[in-house]
Each structure stands twice: as structure tokens, then as C-alpha cells.
Amino acid sequence: MPDWYETLREQVVHPFCLGWDGVCRVEEDGPAERCLLVLSDNRVDSDKDKSPEQVLELFKFVVKEIRTVHPSIPITWLKISPSERRWGVWDQVQEANQLVEQWAATQFNLHCITFANAFLGPDGLPIKKLYVEDKLHY
Secondary structure (H helix, E strand, O other), X not given: OOHHHHHHHHHOOOOOOOOOOOOEEEEEOOOOOXXXXXXXXXXXXXXXXXXXXXXXXXXXXXXXXXXXXXXXXXXXXXXXXXXXXXXXXXXXHHHHHHHHHHHHOOOOOEEEEOOHHHHEOOOXXXXXXXXOOOOOOO
């Protein structure tokens, strides 16, 4: 098991940063009534990027850990959004999103939110004016 899994296990019900490369954020709202899960990465085309299958496994692990402490709270996952800077790997991001969404559909009280189209123009490319200087964040 990778070292970051242990870090994740220790911090899974508290806000933290760990993404796509091993970074996650789990936030509790009040007394663990619901959980928001965001996978993200601040690196671009790093050799440490995870494959779509590894993202799915990370997601399953995070959900399992949350469920050991909070077996029935709703968990909502914000699907990974496009960015101008990571556009070269958007096909892999979409595959990861699809794998996670398909698995989530088979699970109790696990939801996905898609908002990628809000960041894409009529040409299907990221809307440049929505991003800050690094072309990764909005």
C-alpha cells in the first residue's frame, strides 16, 4: 500500500489536501451530515499522475474509509474539471471521471456532480477568461 494511503486513512474525515496524484479534499459540513469529495492536482503532466484506473481505486479507498466512520452520510463527488493547462490529458481525466461515476452509481448515497461544460466554450475548449494566470485554477 502506498505511503499516502496511510496519510489518507489518518485524515479521511477532516479537511485535508493529499490529488489526481494523490490529492484529495474531504470536507465535513457540521456534525458529519454530508461529505464533499474533490480530487484535484496542481501539477501538470507529471510523471506521478495516476492512471484513470488508479484514480478509481483511490476514490474507492477514500469512500471505504469515510464509510468506516460515517456509514450512511451522503457523499458528493465533484467530477474533475477541465483546465486550459491540463487540456493535453483531458481524455484521461474524462476516462477517470467516467470510471468513478459508473462505480458511484452502484453505491449507496454516493453522488456525482458534473460541471465541466461550464468551463468549455462552444468550440469544446476551455474558456480562457475563466482561469487565473496559471491556467489551471479558476
